[in-house]
Amino acid sequence: MTTDVAAPTPVKAPAEFSVVAKLVAEAFGTFLxxxxxxxxxxFSSPSSAPIPTPFAVGLSIxxxxAAVGHISGGHFNPAVTLGLAVAGRTNWRLVPGYIASQLxxxxxxxxxxxxxxxxLPSLSSGxxxxxIFTQLSNGFDDLSPSKFPMAAGLLAEVVATAVFVAIILFVTSKRAVKGMAPWAIGLGLSIxxxxxxxxxxxxxNPARSTATAVFAQGNAFxxxxxxxxxxxxGAVLTGLIFRGFGSSDELHGATAGGVGDLTAEATRDDGTRVSETSVAPAEAGRGDARDAGVREPGSAPAAEAEPAPAADPATAEPAPETERAPERTADDDARDFFDKDR
Incomplete structure (x- = not known):
């Protein structure tokens, strides 16, 4: 009697967002x-809009x-994109498009x-x-709110951006608490x-500085x-430190560049690659059938093997149970905001 063994269906990789979708997501986040x-x-005033400006900036990020981070990674900042690329979290092929979209x-x-x-009629003149936009722009010396010199501005921006990128790298780690990344990054930026x-x-954020300097006076530009x-x-320094001293399994893993980048290769947030968890193709199934003594259709009958001697029930050891892969729970299926399966 011939028995056909159906080949198991291989697990497909999660659908990946297109590059265009990622660029649009980056443009939307920077616009916000x-x-x-x-x-x-x-426009805010203490009476009409009591939200402090730093908190509003962090909350918008x-x-x-939270809205589009699962599409593009939610950089919204050329410095963040470069820092994450240096750290191995974002594919370099996406960097030029991301920076252009952010601008x-x-x-x-x-x-x-x-x-x-x-x-407004009172503000209609150029x-x-x-x-107004000069006051909103970034600057040092005369354009600094407290008249700090260039050296102080350079030091402050380098250190603050380095700390900000470090927050992003740590909170998007595969070991970090799931779902906390957007709010930790936003509050960190506010501070x-x-x-x-x-x-x-x-x-x-160079994109934020460029956006206001274009409409400001010439000294701001x-x-x-x-x-x-x-x-x-600052971002590149943090990326280099992370790449040199960070955990190797964090590189190209749960990235802020989205699932399916060439560096991530559809890596899941639990560190398991889809290609490693795929079920064996049909050829492997037929091989298992041959090993089990099941003849495939059209194949020559195999020589009958001599039956093995019956084991003594009194001395026979119980057969070990077949190891089964642990079943995934609802918690295992939770996806990180920066590496969500689609």
Missing amino acids: LAYAGLGVAL AVGI VGGLVGTLILWVTIRT NSSQT LVQAIAPITNASL GQLWLFWVAPVL
């Missing part, structure tokens, strides 16, 4: 930061990560604020709107913005270089 975070700083999103959000200001706001007006150099330097 510029429009909402800077909008609070521009947290909401953006576009920040500029669009700030443009809407600029157009809104221009609708000089008035430029003065850091509050700490260095009197020094440079708190950038930590002339100081923009520092708010690219300092945040990128």
Whole structure:
């Protein structure tokens, strides 16, 4: 009698978001930061909108990560993108597109604020709107809120951005508490913005600095270089430290670049690769059938093996139970915001 063994269905890798979807998500998150975070700083007053500006900036980042972080990783910051790429958490092929999308999103959000200001008759002139955005921009010396020199601004931005990227790397670790990443990152940013706001007006983000400097006076745009150099330097330093001393299984793992990057290869948040957990293909199933003595259709009959002598029930040892893979629970299926299966 011939018995056919059905080949098991291989486990498919989770569907991956397209590069276009990731770029749109990065643009949206940076737009939210510029429009909402800077909008609070521009229009709020203690009586009408009591939310402090640093908290509004951090909250806008947290909401953006919670909304689209599972698509792109929720960077919204060129310095963060570069720092995570150096740390091995983001594929380098995504870096140019991410930075371009972040710049576009920040500029669009700030443009809407600029157009809104221009609708007021008292602020319709170009000089008035430029003065407002100059006060909103980052700067040192005369443009510093407390007149701090360039050296102080450089040091503050490097250290604050390095700490911010460290928070991101730690809270998105595979060992971190699930679901806490957006809020830990947002609150951490709020604290850091509050700490260095009197020094440079708190950038930590080249896209945010560029967005306001474009609509400000020329001296603000002339100081923009520092708010690219300092945040990128701080982020890269943290990325290098993490790559040199961090756990090796964190590299290319639960990344802030999304599932399925070439460096992540559809890595799950529990560290198990889909390719390793896939069920054996049909050929392996047929091999198991042959080992079990089941003849495949069309194949020559195998020589009959001599029956093994019957074991004495009194002396025979019980056969060990077949090891089974542990069943996944609901907790195991929980996905991290930065590495969610789709």
